[in-house]
Structures are given as structure tokens and as C-alpha cells.
Amino acid sequence: MHMKSAPHLLTEDRAEYERILDDALRTAHDRPDLAGIGQRLNNEQLRTMALNATALISAAAAAEYDHYVKVREESRTTGGVSAIDAVLAPSGDESDSGPGAGVGVVVTVLAPVLAGTAAVIFLLVGYVLKMFDPAPAFADSLLTAGWFFGAVTAAGILAAAIGILVTALRNSSTQVPAEEAGDELPDEVARAKEAWRHALLERGILPFLRDALADPSADPLSGVPPRHVGRIPKVGYSGPEFSSPSEGATGSRPTFTSPDFTSPDFGGPEHQPD
Incomplete structure (x- = not known):
């Protein structure tokens, strides 16, 4: 069975559909076939009618x-697989540093704590x-050692803060180009999008607007699509084709013959068996 159905635009593509429609209405004065806009139907009324017929119009560019x-x-x-691989795979600097990098991190974290x-x-x-009173002689030595370890703690905290700042700056410098590159679509996707935009405009939106302007039955106040939209493909289902046997053919039905049963010969009393 062959089925034709109007494509329902994804939510992320509805804004693009409205943008193409608005561009067509904004530049309608450059098209002689849309010169009738404003006489019976204005831009806002045509826009409402086209939005109500989104499924019908988008069917014209279903393949694209x-x-x-x-x-x-x-x-x-x-792109998602590549991003996951980039996160999981170690960078060249980390792989070359070996286990020393892990030891350095442990020392940086534990030194201030200890x-x-x-x-x-x-x-x-x-x-x-x-x-x-009197104070023990080694009390001053303990205080000296305490202040020494206090200075080591401050130095460790400062070193950790600098390391975190450097890491954040390095990561941000590598992420900014990736985000900027993500704003541009790949070539194949860009070509497919442009083909869909062109087909939607030329085969869907513009014919719809022309037919709406030419159809006197279109109600400018209701926003209902025109009843006669000649260049918008119809939507429906074509039933399967079943081939029936030809009427002229005569088939021979099987015949059954009943078995022949022969009854024994019975005679009169004079023919009784011995």
C-alpha cells in the first residue's frame, strides 16, 4: 500500500517556516503574481491562513x-560521538606527563591540608x-614550627588557586572555538536546509498565497485556507490494487464419481445356496 501523508514539521522547524512565510509576505510587492495583496486580503490575514494550512503547505516540500x-x-x-570521545580521551599533554601528573595533583591538594x-x-x-610559669623551653620552638606550617599552608592554597585559574582559562580557550564552530551548519546539512527552504517557498508558500488571492471564496476574516488550492498536493491514501481473476475464464471444477457397488445375485427360493 502506498501512503501519502502531510509531514508535520518538528517544533524546532516551525520558526523557520514562519520566517520563510514572513519573508515571502515582506517581499510580495516585488512579485507581480502577488500584487493583489492589500486589496481583499492583507499580509496579516494571509499569514494567518498560511499558518492554519502549515501541514498542507509543507507537504509540497516533503521530500526535501x-x-x-x-x-x-x-x-x-x-557530533555527539566526537564530543564524547574528546571528553573521554586524554589530551596529548596529559598522556605524555605519565603518572607524575597524578602525584602532582595529590601533593597540591594534600599539602595545604597537612x-x-x-x-x-x-x-x-x-x-x-x-x-x-615558667614556660617550657621548647614552647617557642613549637610556636616557630606552627607559624612555619601556617606559611606553608598559605603558599599551598595560593598555588592551588593559581592552578585552578590556569586550568579554567585553558579549558575556556579550547571551548570557545568549538562553540563558534557549532553555530555553522555542516556543508551537507546547510545544502539540505537550503533545498528545503527553496522548495517550501516555490512549491508551497507562493502557490498558496497566489491561490488564496485568486479564490473569491476565501474568507479574509476567518483565516480558513481557500477551498481550491490547485498546486498544493492532495493528502490521502491510495488503496492497494487487487487483481481479480478474469471474468471470461472458465475453470473446470473437480468431479467426483461414486463407487460402483454390485449387490450379490439373489434368486428365488429355488436358488438357495447348497
């Missing part, structure tokens, strides 16, 4: 739209001992 959606989805799938803990312990014990 199907191809455009197909190549766009393939491009998105390929130094800060040691500074707190030494300073706390040192000041507690200073409260005794």
Missing part, C-alpha cells in the same frame, strides 16, 4: 524536508605551654 531532517540527525549523532593541620597543632600546644 525528510532529507534535511535525516542529514541533520546524522550530523548531530556524529600543613594546616600541623600548624594548628603546633600553635595550639605552643600557646598552651606559654601559659605555664
Whole structure:
């Protein structure tokens, strides 16, 4: 069974449909066949009628739209796989650095923590001992060690902050070109989109507008599409073709013959068996 159905535009393509329609209405004064706009139907009324007939108009460019959606989805799938590979695969610098990079990260994270803990312990014990009278001789040594580890903690925190800032700047510098490149469609997708736009305009929107202007039955207040839209393809289903046997052919039906049963010969009393 062959089926023809009006394509329903995806939500992301409805804005593009309206943009093409608005462009056609805005430049209608450059087309002699649309010179009647404003006499009986104005731009807003024609726009409302065309939006109500979106499925009917878009059917004129069904083949181009199907191809455009197909190549766009393939491009998105390929791009998504590439992005995942880029995230999972290590960069050249990381792979060359070896396990030393992991050790450096651990040291950068743990050094401030350990130094800060040691500074707190030494300073706390040192000041507690200073409260005794007389204070132990090693109290000053504990305070000196505490302040030393405090300085190490501050230096570690500063180094970690600088590392985070450098990493953020490096990642942002690599992401900006990717986002800018993403604004441009691949060549195949761009060609398919342009083909759909051209077919939608030339075979769908413009014929619809011409027929709406030429159809006196179109109600400019209701926004209902014109009843006679000659160049918009019809939508429906064509039933399957069934081939019936020719009427003139005569077929021979099978015949059944009943078996012949022969009854035994029975005679009169004089012919009784011995």
C-alpha cells in the first residue's frame, strides 16, 4: 500500500517556516503574481491562513524536508560521538606527563591540608605551654614550627588557586572555538536546509498565497485556507490494487464419481445356496 501523508514539521522547524512565510509576505510587492495583496486580503490575514494550512503547505516540500531532517540527525549523532570521545580521551599533554601528573595533583591538594593541620597543632600546644610559669623551653620552638606550617599552608592554597585559574582559562580557550564552530551548519546539512527552504517557498508558500488571492471564496476574516488550492498536493491514501481473476475464464471444477457397488445375485427360493 502506498501512503501519502502531510509531514508535520518538528517544533524546532516551525520558526523557520514562519520566517520563510514572513519573508515571502515582506517581499510580495516585488512579485507581480502577488500584487493583489492589500486589496481583499492583507499580509496579516494571509499569514494567518498560511499558518492554519502549515501541514498542507509543507507537504509540497516533503521530500526535501525528510532529507534535511535525516542529514541533520546524522550530523548531530556524529557530533555527539566526537564530543564524547574528546571528553573521554586524554589530551596529548596529559598522556605524555605519565603518572607524575597524578602525584602532582595529590601533593597540591594534600599539602595545604597537612600543613594546616600541623600548624594548628603546633600553635595550639605552643600557646598552651606559654601559659605555664615558667614556660617550657621548647614552647617557642613549637610556636616557630606552627607559624612555619601556617606559611606553608598559605603558599599551598595560593598555588592551588593559581592552578585552578590556569586550568579554567585553558579549558575556556579550547571551548570557545568549538562553540563558534557549532553555530555553522555542516556543508551537507546547510545544502539540505537550503533545498528545503527553496522548495517550501516555490512549491508551497507562493502557490498558496497566489491561490488564496485568486479564490473569491476565501474568507479574509476567518483565516480558513481557500477551498481550491490547485498546486498544493492532495493528502490521502491510495488503496492497494487487487487483481481479480478474469471474468471470461472458465475453470473446470473437480468431479467426483461414486463407487460402483454390485449387490450379490439373489434368486428365488429355488436358488438357495447348497
